[in-house]
Amino acid sequence: GAVVSQHPSWVICKSGTSVKIECRSLDFQATTMFWYRQFPKQSLMLMATSNEGSKATYEQGVEKDKFLINHASLTLSTLTVTSAHPEDSSFYICSAADGLQEYSNQPQHFGDGTRLSIL
Amino acid sequence: AQSVTQLGSHVSVSEGALVLLRCNYSSSVPPYLFWYVQYPNQGLQLLLKYTSAATLVKGINGFEAEFKKSETSFHLTKPSAHMSDAAEYFCAVSEKGAQKLVFGQGTRLTINP
16 A cells, blocks of 8 residues: 555656656545655755645745646646756655655655656 | 754675664654665655654564664664665654654665675
């Protein structure tokens, strides 16, 4: 149980295009999902907290207009990188915790990540 | 504010040897602590978690960790390393009532044959 599916796993696109990444909780409901960015050989950096039915909460220094987050249902959150540039190239990972439990007592379950390469 | 420090960005052990990955945390309230493993080009997989129950926590793949409040530590151990244990390991902390995880910098574990 507790599977999080992230799609696509790898995307290459030209500079200036927008890219959408999907994160789905397959067998549980998640009122909150998280989006992380990971640079090579570094730790995960929390970008934003995605809340179902409301606006996402962004971490300091993360551009809201660059990284659009939508959490339209209890099982789906999307991250859209708008007008992507080479510096946006990175590994993006989403996670979710079972929304029916005390949040911090339950581990977050992670997707397999999306490697984004902007040419 | 919470923080996590993983001592040693790279640990190398021989197959069959003891694995010890160090994690120290800082938290103003009783923490919840987690160890995750990451294989190349993949997300994170939960190894084990401490949520204020038993201080010695057993996880998957033979790993365990001990919560020591006096030392603010949560070191990860495995008695006998296997080649398949080679991966990146992350220690993380969250505060009760909060979902946000704070990760350490990670420790890359290499297993020598």
